[in-house]
Each structure stands twice: as C-alpha cells, then as structure tokens.
Amino acid sequence: MKLPIGIVGAGTMGAGVAQQAAMAGHEVTLVDVNEQALRKSQSLIEKNLHRLAEKKQHTPEQAQASFGRIYFSHEVNALQDSRMVVEAIIEDLGIKCKLFQQLESIVADDCILASNTSSLSINAMASSCSKPNRFIGLHFFNPVPLMPLVEHIPALETEQKVLETTLEWMNQWGKCSVVAKDTPGFIVNRIARPYYSEALRIYEEGIADFATIDQAMTEIHGFKMGPFALMDFIGNDINYAVTKSVWEACFFEPRYKPSHTQRNLVLANWFGRKSGRGFYNYSQELETSQVHDKLLLTTIANRILFLLINEAVDAYYFNVATKDDIELAMTKGVNYPNGLLQWAVELGINHCMEGMENLYAHYKEDRYRPSPGFRKLIANNC
Numbered sequence: 001m002k003l004p005i006g007i008v009g010a011g012t013m014g015a016g017v018a019q020q021a022a023m024a025g026h027e028v029t030l031v032d033v034n035e036q037a038l039r040k041s042q043s044l045i046e047k048n049l050h051r052l053a054e055k056k057q058h059t060p061e062q063a064q065a066s067f068g069r070i071y072f073s074h075e076v077n078a079l080q081d082s083r084m085v086v087e088a089i090i091e092d093l094g095i096k097c098k099l100f101q102q103l104e105s106i107v108a109d110d111c112i113l114a115s116n117t118s119s120l121s122i123n124a125m126a127s128s129c130s131k132p133n134r135f136i137g138l139h140f141f142n143p144v145p146l147m148p149l150v151e152h153i154p155a156l157e158t159e160q161k162v163l164e165t166t167l168e169w170m171n172q173w174g175k176c177s178v179v180a181k182d183t184p185g186f187i188v189n190r191i192a193r194p195y196y197s198e199a200l201r202i203y204e205e206g207i208a209d210f211a212t213i214d215q216a217m218t219e220i221h222g223f224k225m226g227p228f229a230l231m232d233f234i235g236n237d238i239n240y241a242v243t244k245s246v247w248e249a250c251f252f253e254p255r256y257k258p259s260h261t262q263r264n265l266v267l268a269n270w271f272g273r274k275s276g277r278g279f280y281n282y283s284q285e286l287e288t289s290q291v292h293d294k295l296l297l298t299t300i301a302n303r304i305l306f307l308l309i310n311e312a313v314d315a316y317y318f319n320v321a322t323k324d325d326i327e328l329a330m331t332k333g334v335n336y337p338n339g340l341l342q343w344a345v346e347l348g349i350n351h352c353m354e355g356m357e358n359l360y361a362h363y364k365e366d367r368y369r370p371s372p373g374f375r376k377l378i379a380n381n382c
Contacts, residue, residue, distance in 0.1 A: 002026045002172075006082030006107075008099060010034070010072075013116055014088035015041035016144025019048060022069040023058075023145070024173040029071045029078050038072050045070060048145060077106055084112040084169070086138060091241065093120050097128035104130055112162055114138040119189050119245040122182040126155035133159045136166055139186060141333050148176045149333035151186045176332045178325035184249035187321050187329040189242055191340065193256050194307035196239060199227035200259035202300055210279045211289035213300055220301035222337040227304070228279040232272030236265045236279075254366040255311070305343070306355040310371050312340035313352075317373025341377075349377050 005021040007014045010032035018030040018041070032038050049063040058066070071078070079085055085103055087096060100113055107113075113135050115125055126135035137153030150170045154163050163179070170177045180186040185193070199213050208216070214226020231239045240262045247256040265271075265278060272278030280286050291297060312330065316323055327339030344352045356370035 003083035004029065004081050006031065006079035006085035007088060008032070008076070008079070008085060008103075009088035009090075009116075010037040010041035011088065012044075012142060013140060013144065014086075015044050016142065017086050017088060017116065017140055018070055019045045019066070020140075020144050020173055020175075022066040023049075024169075025069075027069050027071070029073055029082060031073050031076055031078060033074055035074070038074070042070075042072055076102060079103065080106050080108075082107055082111055084114060084166075086114045086116055088116040091117060091120060091245070093124055096120070096125055100125060100129050100135070110134065112136065112165065114166065116140055119185050119242050119249070121184075121249070122153045123155045126157060132157040134162055136162050137182065137186070138166060138170075139188075141188075147333070148174070149188070149329060150175045150177050151188065151329065151333070152177055152179045153182050153186055154179070155182060176328060178321060178329045180321045180325070180329075181319065183318075183320050185242070185246040187315060187326060188333040190246060190320065191308065191311040191315055191326070191330060192334055193243060193246060194304060194311055195227050195334075196231055196262075197243065197256070197259060198304045198307045200261050202303065203228075204259065204261055208291075208296065208300055209289070211287045212291050212297070215289040215291060216297040216300040217304060220297050221305055224335055224337075231262070232278035232280055232282075235271045235274055236262055237271045240266050255307075255369070257367070302355065303359065306352055306359065307368075309340050309344045309347075309352050310356050310374075313344065313373035313377065314371035316341060317371055317376055344377070349374060353378075 002025045004027040007018045007028065007030045010030055014030060018028045022028045030041060046067055049067050052058045053060045053063040085107060087099060089096065089099065096115060103113060115122065115137050116139060117137060118139055122137040126132035129135055132155055135155050136158050139151040141147035141149050152163060152166055167177050178187060184190060202208060202213055203210060210228040214228050217223040217226045240258060243256060243258045247253065247258055250256055269275055270277045273282055276282045312326055315321065315326055323341055327341055330336045331339055353370055353374040356368060359368035360370060
C-alpha cells in the first residue's frame, strides 16, 4: 500500500490532484469545509474515472478502485495520517499560511507540506511554518489528470530529501517534473506572460482584433489556441490575477504590467467560457478570422514570439531553471509547439535579439528590453 496523501481544497485543482494520487494507488483524503464543493468534486472525480473506463484507458474495476481510495471530509483533522498534504485553496498568502500552521499541529513531523500555488512565494509560506525544511511548492496544471507537468519549487530551507521524494512520487504518478527557483511565476507563469500581455497590447494599439491575433498565433506559429481564446478558457479573472501577482512580486517590472482591457473584462464579470462572455461571446456563434494579409499575421506572430523567447532567455540567464527544464515546462505545461530556446536557435539568436532591439528602439519602453541572456547564448555558441 502506498503512503496516504492529503489534499486541502476541493476545487478543480484539488479534485484533480486527488484523482491523480488515487489512480497512482495512494489512499487520499480530500478536505474542504464547503459541503457543496465536496459534493461537486466527488461527482467530478467519479465522472472523470468513468470516462477513462469508457475510453478503455482503465478497466471499470480500476476506476472503481481508484474512486474507492478517496475519502471526502470536512475536517482538517482527517489528514493526521497523511505523509504529504497538498494545499489547493484560494490564492491568498495569509489564508494559506494560516492553513499550514494549522496542519503542522495535526500531521506527523516528517509529513511533507506542499502548496499548489501558481505564483505566490514558497519561501513566505515555508517561513510561516515551524518546520520549513519539509515545505515545497508543487504546481500542477489544469486539468491535472491530463496535463503532465509539475513544477517543484523548493524553499530556501527545504531539505534535499523532500525534493527527491516529491520528484520520485510525481514520476510514479506519471508526471513530467521540472525544478524551479522560488521566483514570481516560477517557470511557466513567468515565461508565458507575453503570450497574453503582448496580444492585449497589440489589440490596444488598434493593430488587429482578437480573432485576427488568435489567427496569427495558430496559423503562423502553430499554437493550439490563440491568446484571447486561451485567456477565455483559463478565465480572465484567473489570468489577470496571475499577471498582477507576478507584476507586483517583480517590483512592478514593466514586462509584466497588466492590461486595462483585461481588467475591465474582469470588473464586468466577463471571465470567458465559464461566464459565457469574455473576449468572445459564447452565447452565439464564435467570431473567427479569415485575414489573408500574410505580412500582418506574420508581424503580429513574430512580435509575440520574440517576447516569449526573450522571457525564456531571461529565465535561463538568471538561473530560474535549467535549459532543459525551461524547454520541458513550456512544451508540457502550456503545450507550446516548440521549446522557446530551441526556437531561438532555429530562428537565429541574433535575429531574435535584433527583433527585441527593434521593438525597444521603436517604443523606448523597458517592456521591450532585450535580455542580456542573448549575448550569453551567442558567446556559448548556442
């Protein structure tokens, strides 16, 4: 029998982590004080496991056994025997810290405590604990059973054994793991910011509408979803909150500055697909673009790609993660058609750096400041 796992928070992420752990053979306790959230997660997990059986990815007996390994509870004390507890609650640092302080009084001294935060400081949460050495960030991606990536973010005091254990367990769960420093946004949510923010900037400049910008990224560079369709899918409330969090945590770095356009959608409760309205109106046939101006589409697509590459190069330069982990994170975490550093090599590193220099010369804004990492790559003949 594999060691028991605890999950706090029965929302989409918490339910997904619980399902994944149960499918890997762990006994799982999923805790939430909200009765409706617990019932909803129970129904969602049962439905997902049934669908896997229908698709013959598991037998009906395996699906039933996985569901039978999940215990749903309102009581945090039910986590007392867990060997690892993953927090997946609201993105509020104060509330998370209080939860971990409560958990420390319940679980064993060697129980690993992990946060699924997408952008909050792992060190801040670890330092709120009496035993920060057993704390780590484990950032899963939605939907958890389908998305293979997990970002592991050790705090400054995290023991190496804790990182080794989470890496081993995620491997057993069938996940692809990357290790990142505790920097705002970690790997994926840092590097991916221009995909959204630069698309918004291009729209705000009046260069193209939402559908045309989406067409440019899917048609020219092969992205599976354009930035506006993807923001609507993620939820504009969530996407805006992550952008704002990264911007503030990076001391208001201009590269991550949020958009008034997206903020206005959030204030209007136009969250995207889940609310029926976002950049697109989901109550009617979706607007599509059939622009035939190849130069316009290429200019838009290259501008966004240059900024994405610039972020990847910057993350590499500042040792946020290894080159391999940066590439793996962006292809497995957000399904980019190519690793951004490899993309830079294929396009020509000098060409990408010149693309950024031209944008910087035109706008005279730090938003378009080329990363010094380009020269490091050139010097290393990458």
